[in-house]
Amino acid sequence: MSQAIRYDRHGGPEVLTLDDVPLPEPGPGQVRVAVRAAGVNGIDWKLRYGFMDRGRLSAGPAGVGVEFAGTIDAIGAGAGAGTPAGSAAGQGGRSVGRAVFGKVLSGAAATHVVVGTEHLLDMPAWLSFEQAAALPVAVETAWRTLRELDVKEGHTLLVHAVAGGVGLVAAQLARTRGVRVVGTASPARHDFLRELGVRPVEYGDGGDGLAERVRAAAPEGVDAVLDASGRDVLAVSVELAGGPDRVVTIADGRAAEYGVRFSTGGAGGVPLAEVFAEVLPLLERGALRVPIDTTFPLRRTADAHRLSEKGHVLGKIVITVP
Incomplete structure (x- = not known):
């Protein structure tokens, strides 16, 4: 049984x-x-x-x-x-x-x-x-969405809900690739995020000064946005990134209203062996937590x-x- x-x-x-x-x-x-x-x-x-x-x-x-x-x-x-x-x-x-x-x-x-x-x-x-x-889920999702956003060394990535499982993995993977990372999170998580090299910004939606807080944290501008929160941030994310093609969400079912890609594993998921060939060595040496x-x-x-x-x-x- x-x-x-x-x-x-x-x-x-x-x-x-x-x-x-x-x-x-x-x-x-x-x-x-x-x-x-x-x-x-x-x-x-x-x-x-x-x-x-x-x-x-x-x-x-x-x-x-x-x-x-x-x-x-x-x-x-x-x-x-x-x-x-x-x-x-x-x-x-x-x-x-x-x-x-x-x-x-x-x-x-x-x-x-x-x-x-x-x-x-x-x-x-x-x-x-x-x-x-x-x-498995956090790592595959983070790896896949970074590939979809095509973030490269020297880019700045904004991650909404950066202290969650997907957000943390995405932020750390991006950092290993030479990407600057700004992330929204509750203030209690900010010190931990700074240890990982993430520039933390307090949570919020598009109407409460979030765009201004992000711009202050990333004066060089934002090249791509990963929304792992679903907290009504797609409009401000499109504004910050300069277009919907630079935004991916895994949490907001209204993505199509903003022309944003909704990324899901399903049939489009990346084989775990491909993902973990890169990630397991990072985990083993403590470069990803x-x-x-x-x-x-x-x-x-x-x-x-x-x-x-x-x-x-x-x-x-x-x-x-x-």
């Missing part, structure tokens, strides 16, 4: 239940992972509320969570083939007992998850399960969602699985 956090109707965190479910069996090209930790992301509670349902509940209760870390405990037909990759970002995690991390469409907040081996990476020994589970704000046990996933919905989290929220 396995356990999974699920919901059978849309609503607040109270709709989440910890259910006993049949132990999932891996199919061809898949492995089953005994989950040790799962990351929490905004997409989790947005799906739960029904903002992006797309018929998810038509076939019964839906799981939550899209990123995880754990150990392989069963292998489907063909999934054990091939030579384990030797690199730190190798996709060779195909033997029972191997520590791995990766992504699924849903259901990571559970004791077990079934996943295709192409969505797995070997977990380096210097990472904990909690740290590894916090990485993804702090864990709070951890919750699996049975308290609803509390993890409540905290995520409030915002102002430094880094990531992680669910631990006994």
Whole structure:
């Protein structure tokens, strides 16, 4: 038997239940992972509320969570083939007992998850399960959006919600590439952000002097904007960047109204092996940090969602699985 956090109707965190479910069996090209930790992301509670349902509940209760870390405990037909990759970002995690991390469409907040081996990476020994589970979504999203914005050495990047998981990774990746970074965040996070080389600016929307604060922090001007907040900042972002083609949002569903690109993983996501080939060495030597704000046990996933919905989290929220 396995356990999974699920919901059978849309609503607040109270709709989440910890259910006993049949132990999932891996199919061809898949492995089953005994989950040790799962990351929490905004997409989790947005799906739960029904903002992006797309018929998810038509076939019964839906799981939550899209990123995880754990150990392989069963292998489907063909999934054990091939030579384990030797690199730190190798996709060779195909033997029972191997520590791995990766992504699924849903259901990571559970004791077990079934996943295709192409969505797995070997977990380096210097990472904990909690740290590894916090990485896939934030790192892939940050890496992808920086590529879409085409920021280069000498550019200035504005990141809204820079203290969150995606914002922190994007800011630090950009800094390693010689990009100046300005970021909006609550004042309590400003000292930490300065340590990372980010110029912090207090949160706000377009009508409360945000543009003036950003211009004061970046007198050289802004070349590109990543909106990870969804706090009604697209109009001011377009103004600051000089056009909608220099703005990407991952959080504001009204992007089309402003001519701004809404970036999502889905079919357009970048393979994790490609992303982590650059990122894992940065993490190992401490050039990139993804702090864990709070951890919750699996049975308290609803509390993890409540905290995520409030915002102002430094880094990531992680669910631990006994």
